Amino acid sequence: MSEPLTIIGNYISPYVRKVLVCLELKGIPYRIDPIAPFVGDAEFSRLSPLRRIPVLRDGDLVLNDSTVICEYLQDRFPQPSLYPADPVKRAQARWLEEYADSYLGDVIVWRMFFQKGVRRFLFNEGTDEDVVRRARDEELPVALDYLEARLPVAGWLFGDISIADISIAALFRNAVFVKYHVDAQRWPRTAAFLARAWALPPFLALAAYEERTLRTPLPEQRAVLAEMGAPLTDTTCGNAAPRYGVMRLG
Structure with a gap:
């Protein structure tokens, strides 16, 4: 290369x-x-x-x-x-990646982080506190219950670390940015899983x-x-004034 x-x-x-x-x-x-x-x-x-x-x-x-x-x-x-070799486990890993990207993305990124961060500091708009409360108290616990039943007590979902582990841990980092921390008593597997993932060198370096x-x-x-010392490009595409657009999810 x-x-x-x-x-x-x-x-x-x-x-x-x-x-x-x-x-x-x-x-x-x-x-x-x-x-x-x-x-x-x-x-x-x-x-x-x-x-x-x-x-x-x-x-x-x-x-x-x-x-x-x-x-x-x-x-x-x-x-x-970063994908399981077994086709069944590979399909399961892709599903969990999609679950993280779609459901967790909608709840954590758009209903919590965007509301409490981007709207306030980039667009000078007010936070819809009802949207945030519903996401934090009703919608995110649904996801945590789902993940708690599937995440391992130790290690990773499919043996070696996979795209599923990475995706889940990546989304929950944004919950921390708005001061949400997974209750380790209610969801012990999930809290321990996230701690393991965020302790990995790539997550630590990016943090x-x-x-x-x-x-x-x-x-x-x-x-x-x-x-x-970030590995920046020589030029940037970020020269325009802030504006809304077709930007949801990634």
């Missing part, structure tokens, strides 16, 4: 996080343009017609959607494998960038990340 892969997408996105953890676990070099989709310029719209992140560029190839990107990485760089990003105004984030 002559040039590192390029990822477009912000460190605090769980879908970007999922892709970056896969890259890190596979030891694949990459560069990142850490933009939020809300500030993507015309070039970003050309590369991502739905204005979603992440975007992967591999030479002339452009891919959208975190699931598509992770499957491409697995096909192109098979080892170490440093995430935490600085959260504490830094959007126009200053790129400079701060450069000072931290």
Whole structure:
């Protein structure tokens, strides 16, 4: 591979996080343009017609959607494998990835993180506290009950760490950003599973960038990340004023 892969997408996105953890676990070099989709310029719209992140560029190839990107990485760089070899377990892993991306994404990202973070700090809009309360007290416990019955007491879902483990852990990081912590007494397996996942070197390394990003105004984030040594691209697609668009899920 002559040039590192390029990822477009912000460190605090769980879908970007999922892709970056896969890259890190596979030891694949990459560069990142850490933009939020809300500030993507015309070039970003050309590369991502739905204005979603992440975007992967591999030479002339452009891919959208975190699931598509992770499957491409697995096909192109098979080892170490992040998908179970057994077809039944592989299908189960893909389902849990989809469950995380769709249901957890809707509840954690859009009903909690977006409401309490993005709407307030990027668009100067009020938080719909009823939406947040329903997500926290009613909708997220449904997911936690479901996962508690399936997550292992120790280790990972299918032996070695897989896309299912990565996806679940990536989504729950955004719950922490809005001060939600899984109740270890009510959901002990889930709480222990998340602690194990977040202790892995890729999650720990990304957490440093995430935490600085959260504490830094959007126009200053790129400079701060450069000072931290993040593997940034030479140019950015994040030059437009914040605006809503077709951006849900990744």
